[in-house]
Amino acid sequence: MTEEKLRALLDSMSLEEKVGQMVQVTGAFLEEDAVITGPAADAGLELSDCRLAGSILGIAGADRLKRIQERYMEEHPHHIPLLMMADVIHGYRTVFPIPLALGASFQPELVEKAMGMAAEEAASAGLHVTFSPMTDLVRDPRWGRVLESFGESPWLDSRMAEAYVRGYQGADGDLSRPGRMSACDKHFVGYGAPVAGREYNHAELSEHTVREFHLPPKIAAIKAGTACVMPAFQSLNGEPCTASEKIVRKLLRDELGFEGVTISDWSAVGELVAQGAAADTREAAKLAIEAGIDIDMMSVCYARELKGLVESGEVEERLVDEAVWRILTLKNRLGLFEDPFHGSGTEAEKKTVLCQEHRDFARKMVAESVILLKNEDSVLPLSREKKTAFIGPYVDSTDTCGSWAIFQNREDTVTLRRGVAEGGYGENALFCHGCDVLENTRVLGFGVEEVFGQREDRDELVKQALKAAEEADAVVMALGEHTLQSGEAASRGDITLPAQQMELLRQVSRVNSNVITVVYSGRPLDLREVSACSKAVLAVFLPGTMGGAGIADVLFGAASPGGRVSMSFPWSAAQIPVYHNDYSTGRPYDPAGAEQKFVSRYLDMPNSPLYPFGYGLTYGSFRYSSVTLSAETMKAGEVLTAAVTVTNEGTAAAKETVQLYLHDEKATTVRPRRELKGVKCLYLQPGESGEAVFRITEEMLKIWDRDMNFLAEPGTFTVYIGSDSRTENGAGFRYEG
Numbered sequence: 001m002t003e004e005k006l007r008a009l010l011d012s013m014s015l016e017e018k019v020g021q022m023v024q025v026t027g028a029f030l031e032e033d034a035v036i037t038g039p040a041a042d043a044g045l046e047l048s049d050c051r052l053a054g055s056i057l058g059i060a061g062a063d064r065l066k067r068i069q070e071r072y073m074e075e076h077p078h079h080i081p082l083l084m085m086a087d088v089i090h091g092y093r094t095v096f097p098i099p100l101a102l103g104a105s106f107q108p109e110l111v112e113k114a115m116g117m118a119a120e121e122a123a124s125a126g127l128h129v130t131f132s133p134m135t136d137l138v139r140d141p142r143w144g145r146v147l148e149s150f151g152e153s154p155w156l157d158s159r160m161a162e163a164y165v166r167g168y169q170g171a172d173g174d175l176s177r178p179g180r181m182s183a184c185d186k187h188f189v190g191y192g193a194p195v196a197g198r199e200y201n202h203a204e205l206s207e208h209t210v211r212e213f214h215l216p217p218k219i220a221a222i223k224a225g226t227a228c229v230m231p232a233f234q235s236l237n238g239e240p241c242t243a244s245e246k247i248v249r250k251l252l253r254d255e256l257g258f259e260g261v262t263i264s265d266w267s268a269v270g271e272l273v274a275q276g277a278a279a280d281t282r283e284a285a286k287l288a289i290e291a292g293i294d295i296d297m298m299s300v301c302y303a304r305e306l307k308g309l310v311e312s313g314e315v316e317e318r319l320v321d322e323a324v325w326r327i328l329t330l331k332n333r334l335g336l337f338e339d340p341f342h343g344s345g346t347e348a349e350k351k352t353v354l355c356q357e358h359r360d361f362a363r364k365m366v367a368e369s370v371i372l373l374k375n376e377d378s379v380l381p382l383s384r385e386k387k388t389a390f391i392g393p394y395v396d397s398t399d400t401c402g403s404w405a406i407f408q409n410r411e412d413t414v415t416l417r418r419g420v421a422e423g424g425y426g427e428n429a430l431f432c433h434g435c436d437v438l439e440n441t442r443v444l445g446f447g448v449e450e451v452f453g454q455r456e457d458r459d460e461l462v463k464q465a466l467k468a469a470e471e472a473d474a475v476v477m478a479l480g481e482h483t484l485q486s487g488e489a490a491s492r493g494d495i496t497l498p499a500q501q502m503e504l505l506r507q508v509s510r511v512n513s514n515v516i517t518v519v520y521s522g523r524p525l526d527l528r529e530v531s532a533c534s535k536a537v538l539a540v541f542l543p544g545t546m547g548g549a550g551i552a553d554v555l556f557g558a559a560s561p562g563g564r565v566s567m568s569f570p571w572s573a574a575q576i577p578v579y580h581n582d583y584s585t586g587r588p589y590d591p592a593g594a595e596q597k598f599v600s601r602y603l604d605m606p607n608s609p610l611y612p613f614g615y616g617l618t619y620g621s622f623r624y625s626s627v628t629l630s631a632e633t634m635k636a637g638e639v640l641t642a643a644v645t646v647t648n649e650g651t652a653a654a655k656e657t658v659q660l661y662l663h664d665e666k667a668t669t670v671r672p673r674r675e676l677k678g679v680k681c682l683y684l685q686p687g688e689s690g691e692a693v694f695r696i697t698e699e700m701l702k703i704w705d706r707d708m709n710f711l712a713e714p715g716t717f718t719v720y721i722g723s724d725s726r727t728e729n730g731a732g733f734r735y736e737g
């Protein structure tokens with residue numbers, strides 16, 4: 001539709017219709033036989049509030065959404081199509097590894113391709129907008145939603161943010177093409193830093209920290225063209241984001257230039273009352289629209305209050321018009337006025353959903369994202385000629401996609417046992433359950449509750465496992481936390497493995513010295529004891545539909561493990577937050593030096609995490625040359641190149657993830673000890689060498705100075721290039737401005 005026609009449409013809409021566009025409810029409330037129950041009913045939502053809602057969320061399926069769309073459009077006074085939204089976070093039916101694992105791939109181009117596939121599947125099933133990517137930088141693994149983040153580096157998170165947006169929206173951003181979806185960058189801003197890692201808690205971050213660490217991935221998503229942004233649930237420095245003109249209208253819109261649609265988080269507008277920011281739903285609606293929230297997701301505030309607020313003159317109608325214009329513009333960009341189904345349909349679904357190409361790529365992404373944390377005596381890769389016992393609750397588990405894979409079908413998931421068998425690795429493999437994932441506990445999910453008791457055959461299972469371990473040459477322990485122990489509303493204070501799994505590991509390690517532990521988790525766990533009991537440790541996070549297949553490929557050496565730590569694995573939860581880009585102190589501690597007192601350290605544990613950012617082993621063995629720089633000085637506007645030669649001195653072909661870090665030696669504000677600024681992947685055969693060449697631009701040197709200017713300060717910089725954030729392989733240059 002032309003802009004002129006769209007404008008005419010807006011002008012012809014009643015106030016009630018316009019407010020409707022700003023309301024979002026769950027899809028089920030617009031189905032023929034809808035009844036409102038549960039928390040929405042408790043919050044007072046009625047079917048009449050939903051009648052004119054401009055968008056729905058949470059359901060999918062081409063036929064189902066088509067029926068809703070047809071009925072809705074027929075009844076709508078201007079026959080305006082609905083927007084169909086849902087959380088498609090790391091895949092629709094073909095579920096890719098969780099975003100934290102995708103971040104660990106350090107390969108945005110692969111992630112872009114994966115999200116293109118996710119969009120194709122979801123769009124074929126009738127969805128138009130996904131609430132993704134979550135670009136919240138994270139430092140606290142107690143927070144359950146770290147699984148949805150890409151990690152602790154602003155640079156890496158930014159590259160992943162762009163990859164996600166381009167994957168969903170296409171490199172040209174033409175949303176009208178079938179198979180494309182609108183992205184929704186979330187959560188603006190600071191949601192990744194809830195105090196004490198407790199879900200929904202407020203965030204306290206200085207402006208400097210927000211700008212230096214938390215905003216860059218958001219800016220990257222905006223620059224990549226994300227069509228929507230979701231302001232965060234929580235308060236930042238005392239202001240609920242949903243009600244903050246400073247955060248939404250001034251920072252997001254005026255300063256960062258975001259022109260798309262903003263959508264509140266689930267019931268966040270209504271929650272302003274519980275937060276103590278609004279006296280009632282009326283004030284909450286007023287605060288939210290004034291802050292700049294276009295769509296109210298699942299609260300009664302806009303549906304009930306906005307019309308009255310405008311009629312009484314308390315809210316200017318102009319604010320409603322601006323919001324509705326943005327919503328209609330998005331519908332138009334998606335081409336919904338021409339095709340309200342956006343190319344979806346059962347035929348398209350059949351062609352794309354879980355197709356071989358997507359499944360093969362998901363399998364590759366598993367290998368690219370699992371992190372080999374330890375591999376003593378090169379116990380991995382396994383030999384298929386030797387006897388291997390696979391033990392543990394994750395051997396046969398199909399619950400490996402994580403709590404955000406809301407459209408997954410567990411039957412599609414390839415278990416580890418199946419991956420081993422179907423990969424042709426299983427001639428000498430035997431499998432035992434060992435123990436359940438949890439014992440004597442209860443976990444809650446979205447409308448699900450799982451209760452774990454103590455099994456009667458518990459001792460028998462352990463006995464079988466120990467017998468298998470005794471007889472085998474090597475043991476693969478498939479252990480992990482439960483999928484409902486990570487994700488939204490799943491903060492944990494203790495981030496070790498569940499007790500009975502740990503006990504089984506201890507016992508197995510006493511009878512077999514070749515233990516390889518495969519750890520399934522939604523977060524970096526405290527793996528200290530796991531590591532002590534194992535010769536090898538492979539972190540696989542929640543690997544998705546093709547998990548078992550990709551993990552088997554890595555265990556048996558058909559693929560080299562490709563992942564690197566994108567969020568530090570703490571030595572102990574007591575160190576949290578522990579991350580690579582912390583600031584230099586005036587009293588640095590040198591662990592290699594003599595015993596020191598008045599320095600920045602713990603008396604009872606190391607400062608460093610167990611596995612630091614960037615770290616990850618492969619089946620190759622890489623030697624780095626020293627860093628060569630194209631010049632020793634750099635003037636404003638110039639570009640330097642930094643290069644290393646890397647040689648694979650091992651016996652297997654592998655990918656090396658070459659990382660470039662910068663350190664600003666002296667500045668007006670204290671600087672991180674290391675900042676990742678570039679990654680190059682080299683695929684090298686045994687004996688082969690390759691060169692990694694990086695460009696260093698002035699932009700990469702910029703910092704927020706003490707007066708909040710973003711600029712490059714003249715002075716000395718060190719460039720480090722190596723295989724993880726601890727590298728000392730560096731060279732210096734002077735930036736002269």
Ligand code: NOJ
Binds near residue numbers: 186
């Ligand atoms: C709450 C989550 O915080 C948000 O990320 C998600 O998109 C919405 N629920 C909708 O499911």
